[in-house]
Amino acid sequence: MRKLRLIAVLVMLLCLITGCTASRRGLTVAGSTSVLLMADMLAEAYTRAGGSRVAVHGVGSTAGVQAVQSGVADVGMISRRLAPSESAQGMVEHIIAYDVLAVVVHPDNPLAGRSLSVAQLRQLYSGAATDWAQMGGRKGSVHLISRESGSGSKDAFQTVVGKTTLNAIVLNASGMITIAVDSDPNAIAYLSLGLARAAGLGILAVDGRQPEDPDYPLRRAFSFVTRGPATGEAAAFIRFARSRAGQQVITEEGLVPVRE
Amino acid sequence: MRRALLACALTASVTVVAIALALILEGWPALPAIGGTVWDTEAGRFGIMAMLWGSLAVTAGALLLAVPVGVGVALFVTEVAPPTLGGLMRRILQWLAAVPSVVYGFVGLSLLVPAIRHAAGGFGYSVLAGALVLAVMALPTIATVAEDALRSLPPAYREGARALGATPWQAVRRVLLPAARSGLMTAVVLGLGRALGETMAVLMVTGNMPAVPRSPLDPVRTLTGNIAMEMAYAADLHQAALFASGAVLLAMVLAVNAAARRIQR
Numbered sequence: 001m002r003k004l005r006l007i008a009v010l011v012m013l014l015c016l017i018t019g020c021t022a023s024r025r026g027l028t029v030a031g032s033t034s035v036l037l038m039a040d041m042l043a044e045a046y047t048r049a050g051g052s053r054v055a056v057h058g059v060g061s062t063a064g065v066q067a068v069q070s071g072v073a074d075v076g077m078i079s080r081r082l083a084p085s086e087s088a089q090g091m092v093e094h095i096i097a098y099d100v101l102a103v104v105v106h107p108d109n110p111l112a113g114r115s116l117s118v119a120q121l122r123q124l125y126s127g128a129a130t131d132w133a134q135m136g137g138r139k140g141s142v143h144l145i146s147r148e149s150g151s152g153s154k155d156a157f158q159t160v161v162g163k164t165t166l167n168a169i170v171l172n173a174s175g176m177i178t179i180a181v182d183s184d185p186n187a188i189a190y191l192s193l194g195l196a197r198a199a200g201l202g203i204l205a206v207d208g209r210q211p212e213d214p215d216y217p218l219r220r221a222f223s224f225v226t227r228g229p230a231t232g233e234a235a236a237f238i239r240f241a242r243s244r245a246g247q248q249v250i251t252e253e254g255l256v257p258v259r260e
Numbered sequence: 261m262r263r264a265l266l267a268c269a270l271t272a273s274v275t276v277v278a279i280a281l282a283l284i285l286e287g288w289p290a291l292p293a294i295g296g297t298v299w300d301t302e303a304g305r306f307g308i309m310a311m312l313w314g315s316l317a318v319t320a321g322a323l324l325l326a327v328p329v330g331v332g333v334a335l336f337v338t339e340v341a342p343p344t345l346g347g348l349m350r351r352i353l354q355w356l357a358a359v360p361s362v363v364y365g366f367v368g369l370s371l372l373v374p375a376i377r378h379a380a381g382g383f384g385y386s387v388l389a390g391a392l393v394l395a396v397m398a399l400p401t402i403a404t405v406a407e408d409a410l411r412s413l414p415p416a417y418r419e420g421a422r423a424l425g426a427t428p429w430q431a432v433r434r435v436l437l438p439a440a441r442s443g444l445m446t447a448v449v450l451g452l453g454r455a456l457g458e459t460m461a462v463l464m465v466t467g468n469m470p471a472v473p474r475s476p477l478d479p480v481r482t483l484t485g486n487i488a489m490e491m492a493y494a495a496d497l498h499q500a501a502l503f504a505s506g507a508v509l510l511a512m513v514l515a516v517n518a519a520a521r522r523i524q525r
Contacts, residue, residue, distance in 0.1 A: 143383055148468075148489040148490060148493075149301045149302055149490065149493070150301070150490060150492070150493025150494070151493070163302065166298075166299075166300055166469070166470055166471065167469060167471065168469065169383055169385050169467040169468065169469060169479055170467070170468035170469060170470075170481070170489070171467075171468070172463070172468075172488075172489045176369060176464060179369055179370055180369075180373075180385075183370070183373070183374040183377075184374070184377060184383075184384065
């Protein structure tokens with residue numbers, strides 16, 4: 001067993017060293033770390049379904065686009081839309097899935113199922129409002145729960161809601177967040193919609209929009225990027241990602257598929 | 261044979277020195293930045309003092325709880341309990357020591373934190389929660405080392421005290437504990453090292469708010485928890501600050517060990 005593990009580590013090291021040459025024969029995908037997990041799962045399913053090998057690297061959205069631009073990667077991953085300047089350089093985005101952040105509270109919170117505006121969320125998460133009564137809820141101090149800085153979820157949340165106060169509980173995994181919210185009637189947190197549903201937490205609408213709605217504010221597209229229209233192996237991988245099998249993988253990851 | 265053993269010894273010592281050097285070199289650029297109490301990576305503030313206080317508060321709390329209980333267990337096993345019961349207690353302590361830290365964290369997160377929230381209000385994620393979890397984790401170390409210290413005392417001490425008409429309590433307080441003092445200090449110091457370095461379990465129950473705690477019910481972030489949470493995302497000065505906090509931690513643990521050695525002598 002230990003010997004096996006040693007061999008595995010050696011193989012991994014070899015792959016790291018020779019990575020550039022080995023991936024020449026397969027497909028190299030690089031970009032957003034938020035998309036990384038989804039892309040990894042897609043790559044695995046794609047290879048299992050008879051596709052070529054896919055190497056996936058998390059380097060951030062912008063670095064991913066640059067990697068495709070310079071030809072280092074075949075496909076980029078972004079958790080934002082393409083900037084106009086990037087489109088002007090001939091980059092093309094292919095939306096694969098939507099990541100929806102649900103704002104969650106304890107199921108017994110009287111606000112569960114009701115709506116808060118983005119401005120109200122900003123009041124809560126900037127620390128300006130500290131009691132649920134200020135939100136029209138039952139009196140009680142708000143227990144803010146946030147993610148660690150650097151996490152894709154926190155980035156996405158802050159992009160819409162603004163900077164989070166430092167006086168928030170920080171938990172670095174979705175599983176810990178569901179336990180925390182499920183046991184605390186005063187808690188509020190955000191996490192991927194699929195996980196929030198699975199845990200049976202109270203879900204808030206935002207600006208009157210339900211998380212399923214296309215114009216729900218805390219929704220971002222996960223896309224693949226190619227230089228010019230996708231061709232060859234890259235096109236096959238993107239086609240797979242959008243196929244029924246690919247979208248099944250995406251649903252299992254707790255993301256919202258692009259095809260219903 | 262001799263060479264092989266020498267190689268083993270060298271590996272161990274070279275590793276420690278290399279780690280210390282790496283931490284210092286990587287952390288050096290952040291040295292001017294880590295003095296403050298504000299840790300806000302998005303605003304480029306990398307003060308580690310709030311987390312240093314966090315680590316110290318949680319560790320001190322853990323020792324406050326675990327040392328009396330641990331020494332009490334050791335006294336019970338050596339002075340009071342019949343041998344079979346003592347043996348059983350010792351076995352149970354070994355089981356406690358064998359539980360992985362993430363399990364302690366999980367139990368703390370799902371039972372202890374809500375219990376504190378119910379009983380005392382506040383977040384539940386707190387210095388107290390961290391101290392309690394760490395106390396349970398440090399207890400086996402403290403109890404076993406304290407037990408060894410008491411057991412290694414010459415039987416003449418106990419017999420002499422008895423012969424002079426001391427009650428069992430007087431014998432413990434006036435003779436046995438003072439005589440075993442250096443061993444007991446070692447127990448405390450080893451427990452302290454265990455508590456200071458623990459990461460996963462603490463991360464799950466302290467709430468990780470980077471603020472100086474004002475009460476045992478306040479959430480805190482420890483140095484170890486901070487490194488574990490943010491290393492994956494860190495670059496440049498942020499990364500250097502994490503290395504620097506690692507160096508600070510290492511220095512603290514080494515200082516504690518040096519103190520222990522001095523006391524043992």
